[in-house]
Amino acid sequence: MAEIRVRIDEIDQTLIELWQERAALSREVGATRMASGGTRLVLSREQEILERFRVALGADGTQLALLLLRAGRGPL
Numbered sequence: 001m002a003e004i005r006v007r008i009d010e011i012d013q014t015l016i017e018l019w020q021e022r023a024a025l026s027r028e029v030g031a032t033r034m035a036s037g038g039t040r041l042v043l044s045r046e047q048e049i050l051e052r053f054r055v056a057l058g059a060d061g062t063q064l065a066l067l068l069l070r071a072g073r074g075p076l
C-alpha cells in the first residue's frame with residue numbers, strides 16, 4: 001500500500017507539472033497569435049481538444065479539457 005501511494009504521489013506531481021507547462025505554452029501561443037493580429041481563442045481547435053478528451057475519458061474528459069483550456073487562457 002505504501003508503494004502504491006508513492007506511485008500515486010509521483011503521478012500527481014507529474015500531472016501538476018504538466019498542467020503548469022500546458023498553461024504556459026497555451027499563454028505563449030495565444031500571445032504570439034494576438035501579436036500578429038490573430039484572435040485570442042481558436043474555437044475549432046478547442047472543439048478538437050474537447051472531443052479528444054471526451055472520446056478518451058467520457059464526460060469527465062470534457063470537464064477536464066474545459067479546465068485545461070481555462071487554465072491556459074485565463075478569465076474571459
Ligand SMILES: O=C(O)C(=O)C[C@]1(C(=O)O)C=C[C@@H](O)C=C1
Binds near residue numbers: 026029041068
Ligand atoms: O492551440 C492553440 O492555438 C492555442 O491557443 C492553445 C489553446 C489551448 O489551450 O489548447 C488555447 C486557446 C485556444 O482557443 C485554443 C487552444
